[in-house]
Amino acid sequence: MQVNDVVAYIQADRDRFVADLKEWLAIPSISGDPAHAEDVRTSAGWLAEYLRGQGFPTVEVWETPGLPAVYAEWPAEDPQAPTVVVYGHHDVQPVEPLEEWETDPFKPVEKGDRLIGRGASDDKGQVFFHTLGIRAALAASGRQSPPVTVKLLVEGEEESGSVHFAELLRTHRDRLACDAVVISDTTMWSADVPSMCTGMRGLADAEVTLRGPDGDLHSGSFGGAVPNPLHAMASLLAALHDADGRVAVPGFYDDVVPLSDEERELFARLPFDEAEWLRTAGNSRAAHGEKGYTTLERVWARPTAEINGMWGGHTGPGGKTIVPREAHAKISFRLAAGQDPRRVQDQFRAWVAEQAPPGVEAEVRVSGGGVRPCFSPIDSPGVKAARRAMERAFGTEVLFTREGGSGPEADLADILEAPLIFVAVGLDGDRIHAPNEKVEIPLLLKGAETAAYLWEELAAALR
C-alpha cells in the first residue's frame, strides 16, 4: 500500500464524506432530552444503514433499556489476526442556549475548512472518519477485508451518562472480545501539535457528615465549651492535604502508577502557556497543587482530593449565633492510573474515623463504586502502533497527553479486558457541549488517514 494511494482516495472522497456526515449531523440525537429519544433511534438506524452501505458484513442495532447502540463488524481474512473494538457515540449534547448559535445546530454548514453543527466533533465526526479510513485502506490495498477484525461500537447514551453502557458491554462481552479498544472521542493538543491521549483519571466520591449536639445550640450559652462540627469539618478538610499538597489519607498513593521519565519529558515538550491556561481556568489567579509536578502532570496524571461542596449551620442572610448541630462536605477524588475507587473510599472512610475529634460523630457515605482510571503506557504495543499510524498521517512527531476527567471508557478496559488506545482529532477549541460546535475538516481527513494506516500497524503490533 502506498501512502499516496490512501491520501488520493481520501482527497477524492472528501466531498461525499462531508455530505454524508452532514446528513447524519442533521438528526438531532440528543440523548439527554426524552423528547429526542426517537431522533436517537433514527440516528442509530441511519448509521446502521450507512455502515451496511460501506461494506460491513455485520451491522446490528443493539437495544438497551434506554437508547440503542450500533454494532458493526468487519472480520479480517486471517482468523488469527487480532481484533480491535472501535468506540464512539452517536448521541449529542443539548443545544441550549439556542440563541447563541450562529447557525441552526442541526443544519450543518461548511465555512471554509470548518464544519459547524452539533456533533460535528463530539462525536459523530470522529466516528465517521473511521468509515472513510477503512474504505481508503481497502481501496489502496486492493483487499476485501482489513488486516485486523474491526468491531465498531457506537453508543447512544454517552451524553446522558452512559447509564446502560456497562450492562450492554457485559451482555455482549463475547461478541466484543478483542485485543485492544480504539477510542475516538477525545482531542489532540492542537492542529499543529498532534497528540495521543494515553489515559483518563478515575473518580471516587464521598460525603462526610459530622454531628455534634442534637440541635443547634445558643453560642452564648454553650459557645467555646462544646465541639463545633463546622470547626471539626474545617480541621478535617484542612488535614486532607499535607504541606506539599499531597493527599494525606494513608495508603492513597500506594497503587498509583508513577509517571515515567519519558512521559514527563514528552509532556514537557507540549507548548503549554500557563498564563493562557489560567485564563481558561476561570481566570484563576495562581496555579496550585502537588509539589514536584507541573500543571499538566497534576491534572492528567496525579490523583487529587477536591472538596466539591461544604455546608452547615446558618447560611442565609444575617447572623445567627449558634453552635450548629451538623457539618457536611461532598468530596471527590480524581484517581491516577492504578488506583481503585473502592479502595480509596475505604481508605478515606478509615481516615475520617480516625481524624474526627472527641464529641463529634463522623459518617462517610459514597454514592457508588466510582469510575476506574484507565491508562495505556506510551511504550505499550498498541499505543506505539497507533502513534506510528498517526505520525504517518500527520507527517510529524506525535506527542502524548492524558485526560484529567473520567468516563465510561474505563468500563471498556475493565469489562473487555483490553488496553485502550485513544485516536482522536478533535480540538479543545471545537466548542463541544457549547453553542457553535465545529470540527476542522482537514483534521477529520487526517483522522481518516490515521485510521487507514491503523489496522496494519495494529495487526503487526498485536499479533
Next chain:
Amino acid sequence: MQVNDVVAYIQADRDRFVADLKEWLAIPSISGDPAHAEDVRTSAGWLAEYLRGQGFPTVEVWETPGLPAVYAEWPAEDPQAPTVVVYGHHDVQPVEPLEEWETDPFKPVEKGDRLIGRGASDDKGQVFFHTLGIRAALAASGRQSPPVTVKLLVEGEEESGSVHFAELLRTHRDRLACDAVVISDTTMWSADVPSMCTGMRGLADAEVTLRGPDGDLHSGSFGGAVPNPLHAMASLLAALHDADGRVAVPGFYDDVVPLSDEERELFARLPFDEAEWLRTAGNSRAAHGEKGYTTLERVWARPTAEINGMWGGHTGPGGKTIVPREAHAKISFRLAAGQDPRRVQDQFRAWVAEQAPPGVEAEVRVSGGGVRPCFSPIDSPGVKAARRAMERAFGTEVLFTREGGSGPEADLADILEAPLIFVAVGLDGDRIHAPNEKVEIPLLLKGAETAAYLWEELAAALR
C-alpha cells in the same frame, strides 16, 4: 431598720403583691408581634399608674419609634446621695406553641408556691419585686424616700431586639445620670444556691468570602492544579484555633481582663454537674474548649470564635465534580470583659488577609459594631454592696456567675457610663421563652427583701 420589719412587711403584703402582679401579667405585652403593640402600650400605662400608686413622685411613659418604656424616679432626701438606675422590661416573649401551655399564658395562676404565666419570671415578676422592696424599706425605716435616688427604667422592646433602646438611653442620658445600674433580668444558680451575675460576654460578627475562579470549574480538567476556595476556607478556619483551643488571631487576648483567682475559686464552689450540663447542651458528647479553663469559665469568662455557618460549591443532592468559585463562612466572637468588638473585627480582618493563600481573594464583612462585653469585678463596691443585701435576704453565702450571652445591658454601661450590678432571682428552670413560664413566689419575695436592703447598702458603698 430591723430585718424583721422588712420581712414582716413583705409577708404581710404577699397576697396583694401577687394579686397586683397577676393583673399586670394578664396584659399580653408581646413586643415581637405587631398585633400586640397596643397591649404593650396598655402594659406601659398599667405600670405607670401602678408606680404612681406606689408613691413614685415622678412617673413618665417614654415613647420610642417603636414601643414605649416606663420611667419612674424617687429622689433621695439627701441631694448628695448616690443615684441608681434599675433596669427591667415589661414586654414578653410570644407564647407559641400555645398547645403546650397547661394554663392560659395570660391568665396567671398560682400552683403552690409557683406563679405560672408569660412574663412571671422574664421580666415582669423581677421588675415587680423592686416595688415591694422599696415599700418594705420605707415602711421599715419610717422614711418617706429611699437612701439613694432610685430611677426605674422598664423597657418595652427587650424581647424584640431592643432596637430603639440605645437611642432611648442617649435621648434621656441626662435624666438617667447615675452611679450604678441594677439589672434585674437574669437568673441565680439555683433556689438553694443564690448567686449574682457579674457580667455578660460581648459579641462581634464577621463573614468571610474566599474567591477563586470566575466560575465553577470542571474538577477533571482543573482539579488538583488551581486553588480550591473550599480547601482554603477549611485551612483558614482550622487555623482559627491553636492546639490549645485558643483563638489564633494575633492580639485577640490583649485586652481580656483575666479571671481573678478569687472569682475562679467561687465559680468552682458552684455545684456544677458536667454530665447534666452536656445533656442541656443538646446531648453534646464531650466538653471541649480552651485549655486550662473549666466549662463554666469557658462559657462565662473566656472569649471564643465560633463558626456559625459555612457554605460553598454544590450543596444539593447528588454529586457535582467541581472546583467551586467561592466559599463562605459566618463567624461570631463572644468577647470577654475588656475586649472591644470593633478591634476584634479589625484583628480578624488583618489575620484573614494574611492567611489567604495565593490565588484566593479574601473579603471580610461585618454587620455592625457588635455588642460590648460588660463586667463588674466581684470586689467592686456596687457588687459587694448588692451581695451583702442578697446575703442578708437569703441568709446564706451568695456565689457568683456570669452570663455567656450578650445583651443590650452593655448599652446601659456604655451610654450611662456606670457599673452594672445584676440582682435577680429567676431560675434557669423558669421556662422563660417557653411554654408554662413560671416564677417561684418565695424567690420573688427574697428578691423584694434584697431590694429592700439594697438601697442602704448602695448608699454606703457608692457615696
